[in-house]
Amino acid sequence: MSTLERLQELLVRDYGISREAIAPEMALQSFGVDSLGMMELLFEIEKAFGIVIPNEHVELRTVGQVVDYINKLAAEQGTAPHLAAQ
């Protein structure tokens, strides 16, 4: 399962949106993720992908940017996101 697919699964579960509607260019704000909601999303991503998200400010506006960020952290931390998700 790719990072995008895994993220889609999480968004379907937590935000009640349909998988088909989730494209990389989709804005997080369009399904209600504001700055507070982002804390929750990052928390769920840590659990789902087995990565540690550092306490740093990163501008993440779209689903695609989140996927890229997960992949970058996974590479740095030596975790394979698609395996950690199993």
Add this chain to the structure above:
Amino acid sequence: MRRVAITGMGVVSPLGNTVAQFSDSLMSGISGISRLQNSFSERLLSPIAASAGFDGEARFPVAKLRMLDRASQFALAAADDAITGAGLDVLRASPERIGVFMGTGMGGAQTLEAGYQDLFVEQARAVKPFSILMAMQNAPASWIALEYGLAGPNLTFSTACSSSAVAIGEAWQRIRFGEADAMIAGGTDAPLTLGVLKAWESLRTVATLDAENPARSCKPFSKNRSGLVLGEGAAVVVLEAWEHAVQRGAPIHAELLGYGLSTDTGHITRPSVHDQARAMQLALASARIEPEEIGYINAHGTATLANDGVETAAIKQVFGKIAHKIAVSSTKSMHGHLLGAAGALEFVATILAMQSATAPPTMHLAEPDPECDLDYVPNQARKNLDIAVAMSNSFAFGGTNAVLVARRVQ
């Protein structure tokens, strides 16, 4: 000072999640108390509770639900029914002139416990980011204000079992003194967690399970009463300046006439006859009502050994010889003890009693305690009872006694 109308009511309760269902069960003596059957009930000495059949998933979108403790879910549902029933158009009424006062005892207990479970038991690296926002005591009142854009005063009262009676009384004051035109007031509690139930169990205040008929476990004013049964839910009323309600043609269920507040200073849990009586007297005085005008008292009636005798003595101190002529009942015998929601739910029960000219019963009262010698409307509702003015008592651990007095609308 302005008069205060009650123009809306909403409940989530062990006796149903609409006011109509609540009223039907209440007046039919149907109990919401049952044997608790869940993942942890085996760990309880007395696995009984009054659960609300409430499904948050059916009521709220999933993304919103994840921000709401069960206590906030109850509060939002009850507030929605109350505001809708009142036909309160917030924008038209001016949102700055409408506030929210809520009471809660345990607040976001479920969120806290889930967080502790993750952290201490599961050894999680982090707790859920919404934990603070879900668990904070003022979350229910804040969510109601957010939902309807109510920009008036927003306060949360936590005085244990009298929390929501205090919230309603304090809201009444705001309208009376012209600081608000309408107030959404009530209480909520969702205390049916292992931690909270065990803590109450350790205090030895929880009723012994009646294995044959679990509903019969809670027996207020009975000689063989053994304690309270915890319940969950919320009750919310819309209070409104009388003229404001009349001008917009709102449904007026009753008039909130008076509110009395006193404090026991002798002991953290042991109630005081003198101070409970004082709260009733203060409520009567602020309502400008003579004792003989009271036709029904919804007692605090927890079915603990300490409460019921003291409350009986306090009622006798206030009402003297006529105390025996007043219908007094403990509806906790059916809906259990909702802690921070108890005062508001029982205030709704009090209004329903006046509206339907029916005193709800004290159930499971077979053998009265000789110390408890009032007319407790045992085991069956009393119909065709002319109740023009009624009183609702709420007393609390910590000593905050709150009494509300309301009048029927002709």
